[in-house]
Structure formats: C-alpha cells, structure tokens
Amino acid sequence: MPRNLLATHCTTEHNSAASWLSAPSFLCWSPLLEPLCQCIFLRHEAIVISGTEMAKQIQKEIQQGVESWISLGNRRPHLSIILVGDNPASHTYVRNKIRAASTVGICSEVILKPQTVSQEELLDIVDQLNVDPRVSGILVQLPLPDHVEEQTVCNGITPEKDVDGFHIINIGRLCLDQHSLIPATASAVWEIIKRTGIETFGKNVVVAGRSKNVGMPIAMLLHTDGEHQRPGGIPKLITSDMVKEGATVIDVGINYVQDPVTGKMRLMGDVDFEAVRKKASFITPVPGGVGPMTVAMLLKNTLLAATKSVY
Amino acid sequence: MPRNLLATHCTTEHNSAASWLSAPSFLCWSPLLEPLCQCIFLRHEAIVISGTEMAKQIQKEIQQGVESWISLGNRRPHLSIILVGDNPASHTYVRNKIRAASTVGICSEVILKPQTVSQEELLDIVDQLNVDPRVSGILVQLPLPDHVEEQTVCNGITPEKDVDGFHIINIGRLCLDQHSLIPATASAVWEIIKRTGIETFGKNVVVAGRSKNVGMPIAMLLHTDGEHQRPGGIPKLITSDMVKEGATVIDVGINYVQDPVTGKMRLMGDVDFEAVRKKASFITPVPGGVGPMTVAMLLKNTLLAATKSVY
Numbered sequence: 001m002p003r004n005l006l007a008t009h010c011t012t013e014h015n016s017a018a019s020w021l022s023a024p025s026f027l028c029w030s031p032l033l034e035p036l037c038q039c040i041f042l043r044h045e046a047i048v049i050s051g052t053e054m055a056k057q058i059q060k061e062i063q064q065g066v067e068s069w070i071s072l073g074n075r076r077p078h079l080s081i082i083l084v085g086d087n088p089a090s091h092t093y094v095r096n097k098i099r100a101a102s103t104v105g106i107c108s109e110v111i112l113k114p115q116t117v118s119q120e121e122l123l124d125i126v127d128q129l130n131v132d133p134r135v136s137g138i139l140v141q142l143p144l145p146d147h148v149e150e151q152t153v154c155n156g157i158t159p160e161k162d163v164d165g166f167h168i169i170n171i172g173r174l175c176l177d178q179h180s181l182i183p184a185t186a187s188a189v190w191e192i193i194k195r196t197g198i199e200t201f202g203k204n205v206v207v208a209g210r211s212k213n214v215g216m217p218i219a220m221l222l223h224t225d226g227e228h229q230r231p232g233g234i235p236k237l238i239t240s241d242m243v244k245e246g247a248t249v250i251d252v253g254i255n256y257v258q259d260p261v262t263g264k265m266r267l268m269g270d271v272d273f274e275a276v277r278k279k280a281s282f283i284t285p286v287p288g289g290v291g292p293m294t295v296a297m298l299l300k301n302t303l304l305a306a307t308k309s310v311y
Numbered sequence: 312m313p314r315n316l317l318a319t320h321c322t323t324e325h326n327s328a329a330s331w332l333s334a335p336s337f338l339c340w341s342p343l344l345e346p347l348c349q350c351i352f353l354r355h356e357a358i359v360i361s362g363t364e365m366a367k368q369i370q371k372e373i374q375q376g377v378e379s380w381i382s383l384g385n386r387r388p389h390l391s392i393i394l395v396g397d398n399p400a401s402h403t404y405v406r407n408k409i410r411a412a413s414t415v416g417i418c419s420e421v422i423l424k425p426q427t428v429s430q431e432e433l434l435d436i437v438d439q440l441n442v443d444p445r446v447s448g449i450l451v452q453l454p455l456p457d458h459v460e461e462q463t464v465c466n467g468i469t470p471e472k473d474v475d476g477f478h479i480i481n482i483g484r485l486c487l488d489q490h491s492l493i494p495a496t497a498s499a500v501w502e503i504i505k506r507t508g509i510e511t512f513g514k515n516v517v518v519a520g521r522s523k524n525v526g527m528p529i530a531m532l533l534h535t536d537g538e539h540q541r542p543g544g545i546p547k548l549i550t551s552d553m554v555k556e557g558a559t560v561i562d563v564g565i566n567y568v569q570d571p572v573t574g575k576m577r578l579m580g581d582v583d584f585e586a587v588r589k590k591a592s593f594i595t596p597v598p599g600g601v602g603p604m605t606v607a608m609l610l611k612n613t614l615l616a617a618t619k620s621v622y
Contacts, residue, residue: 021593045588045589046560046587046588046589046590046591046592046593046594047592047593047594048588048593048594048595048596049593049594049595049600050596050599050600051595051596051599051600051601051602051603051604052599052603054603054604054607055603055604055606055607058604058607058608058611059607059610062607062610062611062614065614065618066614069614069617069618074617074618075617077613077614077616077617077618078613078617079609079610079613096606097606097609097610100606100607100609100610101610101613104610104614106610106613106614106617136613136616136617137612137613137616137617139609151487151489159622160616160619160621160622161616162616163609163612163613163616164609164612165612167483168480168483168484168487168489169479169480169483170483171482171483171486171487172478172479172480172481172482172483172484172486173479173483175482175483175486175523175527175531176462176479176482176523177523178462178479179621180621181612181615181616181621182608182612184605184606184608184609184612185563185601185605185608187605187608187611187612188601188604188605188607188608189561189563189601189604191604191607191608192561192595192600192601192604193559193561196559196593198559198593208548208549208581209563209581210534212486212487212488214563216486216531216534218563219534220486220527223521223527223530237519238519248504248507248509249357250500250503250504252496252500252520252525252529270519270520276357277356277357277359278356278357279357280357281357281358282357282358282359282360282507282509283357283358283359283360284359284360284362284503285359285361285362288361288362288363289360289361289362289503290362290496290499290500290503291362292362292363292365292366293362293365293366293369293499293500293502293503294495294496294498294499295366295407295408295411295495296365296366296369296370296373296411296499296502297369297493297495297496297498297499297502298390298408298411298450298474298475298495299370299373299390299408299411299412299415299417300369300373300498301448301474301475301476301492301493301495301498302388302389302390302412302417302447302448302474303373303376303377303380303388303417303447304492305388305447305448305471305472305473305474305492306380306385306386306388306389306417306447306448307376307380307385307388308471310471310490310491310492311470311471
C-alpha cells in the first residue's frame with residue numbers, strides 16, 4: 001500500500017477517531033513540502049493497532065446486543081467451557097474468557113475434568129450441553145490430552161453452539177461463503193483488518209503458518225473477501241514470463257475459441273501452451289489434460305460412495 | 312524444481328514406464344557431459360502429461376474395483392445425474408460422464424428437466440435419490456438456471472452420495488484433513504501431480520483463480536499436503552527484511568520467553584516488533600493485539616449463538 005494512500009487513511013474521520021490506533025510518536029509532516037506534493041511526507045513507524053482497545057469497543061457492542069436481547073424477554077446468553085487437566089496457559093485463557101463474558105453480561109460456567117478423563121465422558125458432557133436449552137455456546141479448551149481425539153470432541157458439539165467454530169459444518173460454511181460461526185482468532189484478525197480500514201480485496205496476503213484452527217480459517221476468510229466468480233477462463237492468461245523455469249503447470253481452463261486458420265471452434269485452456277511448454281518441466285494440455293481426469297475422478301468418487309469407503 | 316532433480320525423476324522406473332508422460336521430441340542429452348556431471352543436460356521443452364492416458368489407467372483401476380465389489384455379492388455402483396435445460400456444454404459433459412461410467416461398469420441414469428424446473432422439484436428429486444438404496448452417487452450438472460440456488464440444491468444431496476464433493480460437510484472435511492468425497496476437478500489435479508511424481512510438500516504453489524468449486528478445493532488439498540502442526544510460534548520469526556514497506560502486520564503468535572535483563576518470563580509474538588514497526592504501516596503488538604480481540608470474538612459468537620443469528 002503506497003504511503004500516500006495511507007496518509008489518506010489516517011486522516012479520515014473514522015480512523016483518526018479510533019481509540020485503538022496509536023499514532024507513531026515521531027511522525028513528521030513538513031508543511032513546506034505539502035503544497036508541492038501531498039503524498040511526500042516522512043513517517044518512520046507503523047501505527048500500532050491496540051487489540052485491547054478495539055476489544056473494549058467490541059465488548060461494548062456485545063453488551064448492548066446482550067441487553068437488547070434480554071429486554072425482549074429472552075434468556076441471558078450462557079457459555080459453557082470444558083477445561084481438562086491443569087495446563088497453566090489453558091487455565092489463564094479460560095479465566096480471561098470468563099472475566100470478559102461477565103463484563104458483557106454473558107453467563108458462563110467451567111466444567112473442570114482431570115487429565116485422565118475419557119473421550120467417552122467428554123462426548124457425554126458435550127451431548128448434555130447440546131440439548132440443554134440454557135446453554136447458548138459450548139467451548140472445549142484445547143489442547144486435550146493425547147488419548148482424546150480433539151477433532152472428534154469438537155465435532156460432537158452441535159454446530160449451532162460451536163462458538164469456537166471448529167466444527168466441520170462451520171468450517172465448510174466458512175469456505176463456501178455462507179454465514180457460520182467463525183473461529184475466534186481468525187475472526188479477530190478479520191475485525192482488526194476491517195475496523196482499521198485496510199482493504200484486502202485484490203491484495204496479496206501472506207499467512208505464515210497453516211494450522212487448521214488459525215492459519216487455514218484466516219486464509220479462507222481472506223479468500224472469500226468480495227464476490228467470488230464462476231471461473232471465467234481466459235485463453236493465454238498464463239504466459240511464459242509468469243512461469244518459473246522448471247515449474248509444473250496444470251491447466252484447468254476451458255475456453256472455446258475460433259481457430260483463425262480453419263475458422264472452426266477449438267478448445268483451449270488458460271495457459272499459453274506453446275510458449276510455456278518451453279519453460280516448464282511438466283505441463284498438461286487442453287484438451288486431454290485435466291478434463292478426462294476429472295471424469296475419471298468422478299467415477300472413482302462414485303465407487304467410493306458405492307463401497308461406503310468414506311462414510 | 313532444479314533441473315537435476317527433474318532428471319532423477321524422469322529416469323525412475325515409475326515415471327519412465329508411465330504412458331501418460333510424453334518425452335519432448337528434441338530432448339538432448341550429451342553423453343560427453345554425463346561423466347562430468349550427471350545434472351548437466353539440455354532439455355528445451357516440458358514433458359506433456361496426458362490426462363487422457365492417465366485417466367485410462369485410473370479407469371482400469373476403477374473397473375477392477377467395481378468388479379471385485381460386485382464379486383462380493385454387492386449391487387453394481389449407480390450414478391444418477393440431474394441435467395437441467397439444454398446448455399450444449401452441459402449435455403456434452405454429461406454424455407462424457409455416462410460413456411466413461413459404462414466403460415468401467417458403473418450404471419448411470421440422467422434425469423432431464425426443462426430450464427423452467429422449480430428449485431422445489433429439484434430438491435424433491437434429490438430427496439428421492441438420497442433414500443434410494445439403488446443409487447450410490449448423485450450429481451447435479453452445473454450451472455443451474457438463475458432462479459435456482461445451486462448451493463441449496465448441492466447441499467440437499469446427502470454427503471455420502473455427493474460425488475461432486477460440493478456439500479458443506481465434504482468441503483469442511485477436506486479442509487480439516489478428514490476423508491471426504493473431493494470435488495472431481497481438484498481431485499484430478501491432485502492425481503496428475505502425485506502420479507507424475509511431483510513433490511509439493513514445502514513448495515510454493517500458485518493457484519490462479521479462486522472459484523469455490525475448483526480453485527478453493529485445489530488450494531485446500533495442497534494446503535493439507537503432509538502433516539499439519541499445531542502452530543509452534545517462534546519469537547522474531549518474521550523479520551523486517553521479510554516485510555514490504557507499508558505492509559500491515561497482524562501477529563497471532565504466542566511465545567513465553569525469559570527477559571534477559573529482568574529474568575522474568577515475558578509474552579512475545581512471532582514478529583520482530585521493534586524492527587518491523589519501522590517498516591510496516593500498521594502493526595499489532597503482543598500482548599494487547601490479537602489476544603484480547605480473540606476473546607471478544609468468542610463472546611460475539613456466543614451472542615450470535617444465543618440469538619440464533621447464524622442457524
């Protein structure tokens with residue numbers, strides 16, 4: 001993002017009023033330079049975004065949401081936390097969550113179990129909480145002991161009460177751009193970006209780390225930023241200058257174009273095949289590449305379905 | 312991938328025997344150079360991977376799978392395809408699928424409906440196929456007419472019969488590294504890469520296009536290549552030379568390190584904060600960045616769950 005755009009950002013009413021942005025202490029703006037070029041100014045440090053301050057603002061909004069929900073005659077929201085063992089970090093996290101819940105008027109309870117608890121017992125507890133109309137949200141504090149499968153326990157929570165957003169259905173909905181309960185850390189990163197006024201649409205974003213509960217959902221949230229399109233397919237979109245020497249190029253494009261010589265319609269991919277093949281190490285043609293393989297894989301899926309090999 | 316590695320690849324028994332790899336016509340290998348250095352050779356063109364040939368091989372494998380399934384006294388796999396309207400491309404695709412199914416011994420049927428079919432009727436058909444024990448796989452040929460919501464229809468298919476792999480549960484399972492029916496195009500790309508012997512683990516992969524039915528599942532398949540790890544977190548992993556001038560840096564790392572001066576344990580993120588803040592335009596600190604925001608978003612999820620705003 002060029003600095004001139006940033007300057008515009010920082011001086012908008014929205015951002016200058018935001019309590020979570022601390023302006024760098026030695027920001028220098030030369031009044032002499034300003035008439036010459038608005039975009040030349042010196043700034044040596046990033047604006048530090050205070051998650052603490054932004055969280056206070058969001059907690060205020062949640063508190064208002066809770067109050068108006070209750071004022072309509074509804075039950076107060078209730079968060080049940082299952083905490084296993086005595087990992088000090090986990091206990092600290094749970095304490096913070098309970099304290100914050102109480103600040104915004106959300107009831108909470110902690111169900112404490114020893115390190116030796118069985119997976120079966122955890123699933124039983126989850127089942128009870130699933131059907132308890134008093135309970136709005138269920139959270140299993142991770143990590144669980146090695147003898148318990150975290151994914152099995154997380155998927156035991158009914159998706160509607162899965163406030164950590166780790167259930168298969170919540171992840172699937174997130175990936176497919178449907179409303180879902182979003183994993184809290186990913187959601188935190190998203191709010192930090194959006195409330196600071198940073199545009200991500202069309203930008204390159206690097207997510208360092210590919211964990212399933214943090215990196216992956218962040219990548220998916222940013223992936224679904226803005227409308228996604230049915231793949232258009234553009235003949236020769238991928239030219240040889242875009243391709244690293246020795247790369248493998250798999251072309252999934254499907255385009256019908258008129259052959260300038262014969263006048264007939266001809267199938268083409270998205271890759272400039274003749275140019276790129278000179279640089280790549282492996283390449284798939286169109287037709288005769290991904291297309292027939294797709295049909296084969298559909299049949300394989302049918303066999304997997306028939307033989308009940310997945311479900 | 313360096314050329315020397317490629318040379319090794321191409322001469323392994325597995326790959327040299329593969330019928331889907333066509334060696335470039337003017338591959339030059341100088342016998343004089345060979346004793347000097349095995350990795351110096353000239354090659355001007357990529358090896359073309361024939362999806363057509365690879366698909367034939369896979370179809371043989373499927374045919375064997377079908378036969379052995381039936382020989383155990385099971386019903387022959389059956390694929391039901393719902394085709395709406397008269398889009399010529401869709402009709403061609405469906406014809407190809409039926410022909411290939413018959414080749415491998417899979418029964419298929421096409422349920423043809425006019426462009427004016429209602430979403431309700433489509434969902435009814437899907438429901439009947441869902442409970443029909445004769446039917447192993449259900450496929451709705453896309454695109455559907457504008458008055459029908461594709462996602463609603465695709466999610467009407469029971470996940471066990473969703474051979475296109477577009478159901479929320481199949482996508483969620485794919486993203487979380489669990490067995491699932493994988494969308495056929497993504498699966499095709501995966502097989503092409505793997506059967507050619509190309510390593511993707513630890514490599515940079517560019518997926519151009521971010522459609523939900525092709526680009527996203529391909530990215531997710533490659534994302535889950537190899538074991539994923541609980542995020543370790545490494546203090547000062549992200550240094551200022553990795554960060555573009557003016558970038559926004561959001562640090563989700565959590566590390567407890569001993570302060571060399573005070574000897575006390577101190578919380579740190581993964582970013583070299585003091586160095587990176589001089590280059591970035593926005594930055595979040597640790598502590599006081601993503602952490603409190605995560606707690607706030609958890610509470611927001613609890614409120615959303617209580618007010619039934621998602622489900």
